[in-house]
Amino acid sequence: MRNSATMTADNTIQSPILQIYRDSEEKQGKGNDLFLSPPESAEPDASTISCSYVTPIFVVSVLATMLGSAGVYGYNAVVLAAPAECVISFINDSGQSQFDDSFQQRQVNLGWSLVQGAFPLGGLCGAFCYVSSLCGWKTIRHGPRSAVVLNNMLMLLASVAEVVAVYVNLFEILIVARFLVGFANGAITTTAPVYISEISPTGMRGRVGSMFQVSTIVGVVVAYLVGFYQVLGAADRWQFLFLLPAGANLCAATVLLLCPESPKYLYSIEGDWSGCSKSLQWLRGTVFVDREINDIEREHHALRSLTVPSLPDFAAPELRRPLLISVVVMLAAQLTGVSAINSYLTSIFDGFLNGAEENSPAYACSSKQSAMKLTIYFGLAQLMATVVCTALVERLGRRVLLLGGLSGMAGGLLLVSVSEAFFGTSEDSYVVSIVGLMLFLLSFNVGPAVMPWFIVTELFTTGPRMKAVSIATGVNWTCFSAVVLLFPPMDAALGGYLFFVYLAVTLACTAFLALKLPETGNASPTQISRIFSDASD
Numbered sequence: 385m386r387n388s389a390t391m392t393a394d395n396t397i398q399s400p401i402l403q404i405y406r407d408s409e410e411k412q413g414k415g416n417d418l419f420l421s422p423p424e425s426a427e428p429d430a431s432t433i434s435c436s437y438v439t440p441i442f443v444v445s446v447l448a449t450m451l452g453s454a455g456v457y458g459y460n461a462v463v464l465a466a467p468a469e470c471v472i473s474f475i476n477d478s479g480q481s482q483f484d485d486s487f488q489q490r491q492v493n494l495g496w497s498l499v500q501g502a503f504p505l506g507g508l509c510g511a512f513c514y515v516s517s518l519c520g521w522k523t524i525r526h527g528p529r530s531a532v533v534l535n536n537m538l539m540l541l542a543s544v545a546e547v548v549a550v551y552v553n554l555f556e557i558l559i560v561a562r563f564l565v566g567f568a569n570g571a572i573t574t575t576a577p578v579y580i581s582e583i584s585p586t587g588m589r590g591r592v593g594s595m596f597q598v599s600t601i602v603g604v605v606v607a608y609l610v611g612f613y614q615v616l617g618a619a620d621r622w623q624f625l626f627l628l629p630a631g632a633n634l635c636a637a638t639v640l641l642l643c644p645e646s647p648k649y650l651y652s653i654e655g656d657w658s659g660c661s662k663s664l665q666w667l668r669g670t671v672f673v674d675r676e677i678n679d680i681e682r683e684h685h686a687l688r689s690l691t692v693p694s695l696p697d698f699a700a701p702e703l704r705r706p707l708l709i710s711v712v713v714m715l716a717a718q719l720t721g722v723s724a725i726n727s728y729l730t731s732i733f734d735g736f737l738n739g740a741e742e743n744s745p746a747y748a749c750s751s752k753q754s755a756m757k758l759t760i761y762f763g764l765a766q767l768m769a770t771v772v773c774t775a776l777v778e779r780l781g782r783r784v785l786l787l788g789g790l791s792g793m794a795g796g797l798l799l800v801s802v803s804e805a806f807f808g809t810s811e812d813s814y815v816v817s818i819v820g821l822m823l824f825l826l827s828f829n830v831g832p833a834v835m836p837w838f839i840v841t842e843l844f845t846t847g848p849r850m851k852a853v854s855i856a857t858g859v860n861w862t863c864f865s866a867v868v869l870l871f872p873p874m875d876a877a878l879g880g881y882l883f884f885v886y887l888a889v890t891l892a893c894t895a896f897l898a899l900k901l902p903e904t905g906n907a908s909p910t911q912i913s914r915i916f917s918d919a920s921d
Contacts, residue, residue: 438588441669444639445583445643445644446583446584449576449579449640450576450580451632451635453535453636454595454603456632456633457572457600460566460569460603461504461569461607462726462727465727466608466759467617470617471496472492474553478554478555479555481553482554493876497869498869500868500871501865503565503868504869505566506563507864508566508858508861509566509570510567510571510572512570513567528582528645528646529640529646531572532572532636536636536637536640537637539569542561542565543561543629544630546623548561550623578646582647583646583647597774598774604726604763604766605760605764608762610625610628611759616628617756645659647660647661651681651684660677661677664677693848698852702916703848706852706912706913708900709900710843711855711856713786713836713839713893713901715859716786716836716893716894717863718863719867719886719893720793720828720889722824722828722832723864725824725825727868733754733759736817736818758818762825765825765826769826769830770829773833774834776830782904784903785831786839787894787898789828789831790831792823792824792826793827795827797890799817799819800817804817804881805884839901839904840853841853844913902915
């Protein structure tokens with residue numbers, strides 16, 4: 385029989401990095417090198433053997449899961465950035481064929497907003513459908529690996545539907561297909577991290593977790609590259625951009641069918657001790673897995689007796705204050721406009737370059753091609769910034785990287801805002817705008833792209849953590865949907881002044897977090913909880 389407490393702990397909205405760091409309070413490492421094999425001269429003792437072996441099946445399982453989750457998520461989030469003009473033309477042609485002259489530019493803009501916004505909106509619904517602790521919903525558990533496979537197949541079918549929508553010339557089908565792609569991505573960002581966390585040796589969970597954001601940015605860069613006009617970004621073949629993630633989904637699902645199920649799921653949910661043991665032996669490449677099974681058993685019994693606070697309990701100051709910080713951290717990660725800017729990046733660059741072209745023949749050469757090239761360069765720069773963040777997170781701490789990143793974002797937005805609002809007709813203003821946008825995106829990837837998932841996990845002890853994470857992640861997806869949906873109408877209404885709105889949000893979040901956010905990297909959740917309890921006295 386399935387245990388309800390375990391179900392509550394497992395079925396919680398998680399981000400890629402967050403779920404893998406949910407065991408951050410456990411003792412990390414056992415003193416042995418991660419890649420050290422057992423001595424050949426003597427049989428290892430089951431009571432002392434380290435569980436930190438890296439085997440081919442473990443590596444394949446992790447890579448296949450990341451390919452079908454983080455990589456595809458990053459790709460799908462920005463795949464329409466490069467061929468934006470082609471998509472808008474398709475929406476216009478589709479609308480004209482259905483509604484004749486009654487389909488005006490306003491309807492085209494609305495259709496473009498819905499096509500872009502359907503993905504994050506579907507992601508929000510997908511995340512909530514696969515978790516139940518926040519609202520008390522019940523979901524069917526198939527096991528983390530099987531859930532990842534099912535979501536990959538759903539994404540594959542939805543990607544094919546995107547291509548079909550273009551060939552039947554119905555933009556409404558494209559909107560529905562993008563929603564389904566988002567739904568599957570939202571679901572897989574809750575299930576894939578669970579699977580990777582539960583098959584990973586304890587000492588490797590943090591390192592594997594840091595790979596999720598890198599994998600996401602790799603997907604973003606690939607989308608920018610293949611969206612280039614000389615690859616798949618041209619008007620006669622942009623629809624094939626949707627087939628690339630379908631191939632990745634098919635590959636990931638096929639490989640994962642050959643990989644072991646989560647040992648923790650087999651023991652805690654299915655009650656299959658023998659299956660748990662066989663899965664661990666396969667993953668670790670050794671029959672000496674008793675120690676890890678004992679750890680799983682202890683965690684299972686601990687979760688059964690765990691007291692999870694209800695939503696009204698978060699009104700207490702010791703929970704309300706870290707929850708407020710968690711929400712503001714998520715607002716800083718989304719309402720600052722970064723998702724909208726990444727989704728419409730090529731169009732934004734095209735607008736910058738067109739402004740320069742109107743005032744100087746020197747910049748009149750192929751602004752659209754230049755905009756696509758700039759998008760690719762920015763994607764590569766964001767990848768490098770994410771790698772730097774991964775290397776510095778333990779050295780500099782979460783607070784420094786988050787506040788430093790937000791400060792850099794504010795500086796970049798200030799440059800773009802002033803340039804676009806007051807010097808938009810100047811010949812060289814686009815250079816200032818592009819430099820400001822580069823500073824904004826690099827600063828985001830150095831801190832705010834990754835740090836929120838670390839911080840929200842570390843602000844709470846085990847009992848309230850899962851529900852707090854559910855709330856914070858729901859806020860993240862909701863804001864993601866809002867900024868992407870509202871960017872086109874806000875841009876049309878405010879023009880260059882739109883970036884002042886993002887600047888105001890960035891400054892407000894930075895000021896609040898500078899006053900309220902403690903450093904969480906070198907403190908246990910219990911110590912952090914004591915800080916908030918003392919502050920409430």
